[in-house]
Amino acid sequence: MFDLSSVDLLDAFRRELELCKVKQDEHVVVLAEPDSRGDYVAAAFGAAKSLGAHVISATVPGGNPAPMDSTRTGAGPGLTSVLNDKAAQDLLKSADLVVDLTQEGFIHAPVQQEILKTGTRIIFVCDAPDVLVRNLPQESDKERVLAGSGLLKRSETMRVTSGAGTDLTVQLKGSHPEFQVGFADDPGRWDHWPSTMVLCWPEFSDGQLVLAEGDILLPFKEYVREPVTLNIADGHIEKISGGAEAKLLDSFFEDADDEWGRSLSHMGWGLMKTADWFATALYGKSELMGMDARAFAGNFLWSTGPHPILGRESYAHVDIAMRGCTVSVDGTDVVVDGRLVED
Numbered sequence: 626m627f628d629l630s631s632v633d634l635l636d637a638f639r640r641e642l643e644l645c646k647v648k649q650d651e652h653v654v655v656l657a658e659p660d661s662r663g664d665y666v667a668a669a670f671g672a673a674k675s676l677g678a679h680v681i682s683a684t685v686p687g688g689n690p691a692p693m694d695s696t697r698t699g700a701g702p703g704l705t706s707v708l709n710d711k712a713a714q715d716l717l718k719s720a721d722l723v724v725d726l727t728q729e730g731f732i733h734a735p736v737q738q739e740i741l742k743t744g745t746r747i748i749f750v751c752d753a754p755d756v757l758v759r760n761l762p763q764e765s766d767k768e769r770v771l772a773g774s775g776l777l778k779r780s781e782t783m784r785v786t787s788g789a790g791t792d793l794t795v796q797l798k799g800s801h802p803e804f805q806v807g808f809a810d811d812p813g814r815w816d817h818w819p820s821t822m823v824l825c826w827p828e829f830s831d832g833q834l835v836l837a838e839g840d841i842l843l844p845f846k847e848y849v850r851e852p853v854t855l856n857i858a859d860g861h862i863e864k865i866s867g868g869a870e871a872k873l874l875d876s877f878f879e880d881a882d883d884e885w886g887r888s889l890s891h892m893g894w895g896l897m898k899t900a901d902w903f904a905t906a907l908y909g910k911s912e913l914m915g916m917d918a919r920a921f922a923g924n925f926l927w928s929t930g931p932h933p934i935l936g937r938e939s940y941a942h943v944d945i946a947m948r949g950c951t952v953s954v955d956g957t958d959v960v961v962d963g964r965l966v967e968d
C-alpha cells in the first residue's frame with residue numbers, strides 16, 4: 626500500500642499559496658480537525674514549507690455549536706474547540722496565513738472577524754481534489770470580481786428575473802458589496818478555494834423567487850425537481866409553495882426554529898467559468914461542500930440566515946444556486962438568461 630495523494634496535490638497547494646502571497650519567513654498555520662483530509666494537511670504543510678514559510682500544523686477537536694451535523698454544509702459556525710480556547714485563537718491571530726481545512730470553516734462565526742482584524746489571512750479549503758485542481762484560481766480573476774462588486778457599490782437596485790417567473794427587486798444601499806476570488810492575498814482577507822463570485826448583503830428585497838428544475842439546494846446538495854415559489858417581502862420569505870423541494874425547505878426552516886432562518890442573507894452571481902453544474906451529481910455528498918454549484922458562471926446565488934452587516938447570528942444557512950436568471954444592476958445586465966456578461 627502507498628498513499629501519494631498529498632504529493633500529487635502539492636503543486637496545486639503550492640500554486641494556491643503563491644496566489645495567497647505566502648512569502649519566505651511568513652508564518653502559516655494549517656488548521657485541521659480529526660475528520661479533515663490528511664492529504665490536504667500534508668499538501669498544505671509541504672507547500673508552505675517549500676515556499677520558505679514557517680509552518681505549524683494544528684489539529685483541534687471536532688464538533689461545532691450548530692444544531693446541524695458537520696456535513697460540509699457551508700454554514701461556517703466554527704469549531705467549538707477554537708471558539709472556547711483563547712490559546713487556539715491567539716495561534717490563529719499570530720499567523721500571516723491560516724489554511725483552514727476544517728469541515729465547516731468559520732465564515733459565520735464572529736471570532737473569525739476578530740482573527741482577520743489582526744491582519745491574518747485565511748484560506749478555507751474543503752472540496753474534493755479534482756474540484757480544487759480544475760478550479761484553481763487565476764490572478765486575473767480578481768479584476769473580474771472587483772468590476773462586479775464595484776458596479777454594485779455605485780448602484781441602487783439589483784433586479785433578478787427568469788423565464789420560470791422569478792422577479793425580485795433588491796435594494797443595494799448599505800449592502801456591503803464584496804467578492805470571493807479563491808485566494809486570500811490582502812491582509813485580513815478571508816477567501817475560499819475554489820470560488821469566483823460577486824455578492825452583497827442587502828436588507829430589503831421584494832418580489833418572488835421561482836426555483837426551476839436543475840437549480841441546486843445547499844447544504845442538501847440536491848437538484849430541484851419540481852418548481853418552488855418563494856414570496857419575498859422586506860427581505861423575508863413569507864410563503865413557500867410547490868412540490869417536494871418546497872416541503873424540504875419549509876421543513877428545514879420549521880425545524881431550525883431560528884429567528885433569522887427565513888430572512889435573506891448574501892446574494893450575487895457566479896463568475897467561475899471552470900465550475901461544473903454537474904459536479905453535484907457526480908460526487909458523494911461527503912466529498913463536497915459544493916463550490917461548483919455556488920459559483921458556476923452565470924448563476925444567481927442567494928441565501929438565508931446569518932447576516933453580519935445586520936448583526937444577525939444564525940445557523941440556518943441555505944444557499945440556493947439558480948440557473949436561467951437575468952441579473953440587472955441599475956439597468957446593466959451582468960447575467961442574461963443564465964449566461965455571464967462581461968466586458
Ligand SMILES: [Fe+2]
Binds near residue numbers: 891928942943944
Ligand atoms: Fe452562503
